[in-house]
Amino acid sequence: MCDSGLDEAIRAAGGVGALAQKGGISEPCVSDRSRVPAERVVAVEAATGVSRAQLRPDLYGQYLGKADNTRLTRIIGLAGWSGSGKTTLLINVIPRLVARGLKISTVKHAHHNFDVDKPGKDSHSHRMAGATEVLVGSSSRWALVHELRGQTEPGLPDLLAKLSPVDLVIIEGYKREPHPKLEVYRAAVGKPLMQPDDPHIVAIATDAPLPSARVPVLSLDDIEGIAELLLKHAVPIRTLASPTEGA
Numbered sequence: 001m002c003d004s005g006l007d008e009a010i011r012a013a014g015g016v017g018a019l020a021q022k023g024g025i026s027e028p029c030v031s032d033r034s035r036v037p038a039e040r041v042v043a044v045e046a047a048t049g050v051s052r053a054q055l056r057p058d059l060y061g062q063y064l065g066k067a068d069n070t071r072l073t074r075i076i077g078l079a080g081w082s083g084s085g086k087t088t089l090l091i092n093v094i095p096r097l098v099a100r101g102l103k104i105s106t107v108k109h110a111h112h113n114f115d116v117d118k119p120g121k122d123s124h125s126h127r128m129a130g131a132t133e134v135l136v137g138s139s140s141r142w143a144l145v146h147e148l149r150g151q152t153e154p155g156l157p158d159l160l161a162k163l164s165p166v167d168l169v170i171i172e173g174y175k176r177e178p179h180p181k182l183e184v185y186r187a188a189v190g191k192p193l194m195q196p197d198d199p200h201i202v203a204i205a206t207d208a209p210l211p212s213a214r215v216p217v218l219s220l221d222d223i224e225g226i227a228e229l230l231l232k233h234a235v236p237i238r239t240l241a242s243p244t245e246g247a
Contacts, residue, residue, distance in 0.1 A: 041100060052101055073165050074234035079175035079201065080184035081191040086172050089184055089205060089220060094170070096227040102167040107159055109173030117145055157240045168234055179240060180233045182226065185210075202233045 036044055041052045048055075078086045090106065097104050117124040117134075126134045127147055135144045156177050163169060171179065175194065183194050183201045187208040195201040195215055203216040205226055210217050218225050 045101070072167075073163070073169060073237040074167070075160065075169045075171060075179055075237050075240070076230045076234040077171040077174065077177070077179050077181035078184055079173070079181040079194060079198070080186075081189050081194075083189045084184045084186045084191075085220065086184045089223075089226070090170060090172055092223050093227050093230065096223055097168065097230070100227075105163050105166045105169045107156070107163070107169060107171045107174070112153075116143065160237055160240065168231070169237065170230065177240070180235055182229060182233075184220070186220075203229050 036055050041056050044050070044055055045052045078090060080086050087108075094104055094106075117127065123134045123136045123145065127145065131147070132149060133144060133146045136142060156171070156174050156179075160169065171177075171181075175181065175198070178200055180202045181198070181200055183198075183204045185193060185204050185206040185208070187206075193204070193210070193213070195204055195213060201215060203218060204210060204213055205218045205220050205222075207220050216229070218229065
């Protein structure tokens with residue numbers, strides 16, 4: 001059934017033909033939501049004034065609140081052995097998601113001695129002098145560095161709680177955590193698949209045939225398909241356990 005509000009927007013845009021020309025749609029009835037290509041949703045929204053959540057509720061409806069359009073942050077992970085190409089995949093898929101109008105954040109698990117600061121910088125000197133937190137701000141960005149100084153490493157829920165609301169948080173690493181994950185697998189790494197032992201892996205992106213896989217398998221080159229899968233399987237951030245008290 002066609003939505004009457006969407007029909008009105010189509011007419012206001014000059015009819016289906018004009019809308020198709022503006023939005024790059026070849027199908028005869030754009031009010032059939034599934035026929036609006038994912039990569040054209042933002043263009044159709046601009047042409048009609050109809051929100052992307054209405055045009056493709058299967059992709060965008062879950063990201064907007066029903067009453068006030070507040071952001072409902074959802075999470076999805078990338079998991080894989082070192083050298084499998086998680087970061088490369090991530091920097092390729094983020095622009096596809098941003099192009100759809102989604103606000104994206106990332107969380108990455110790093111080696112225990114990583115540092116985002118540089119020796120010789122004032123902020124680094126502050127930390128070396130004993131400061132627990134150093135906040136650096138500018139007209140382009142701000143960054144907060146927190147030294148644990150012997151405290152227990154915060155868990156993933158604690159870290160997620162520190163993020164501002166966005167549409168989607170993609171988690172790189174934290175492969176033992178119970179959130180849905182796309183496994184990134186390269187045969188050349190020489191490690192076994194994680195999927196058989198992790199029920200939270202929803203699909204595998206790989207450069208090798210995996211006929212015995214028990215979840216969907218995508219090519220690492222299928223960036224659009226991977227973007228679709230990440231949106232499909234993302235879950236509300238509240239799905240993970242609550243942050244530790246006092247963290």
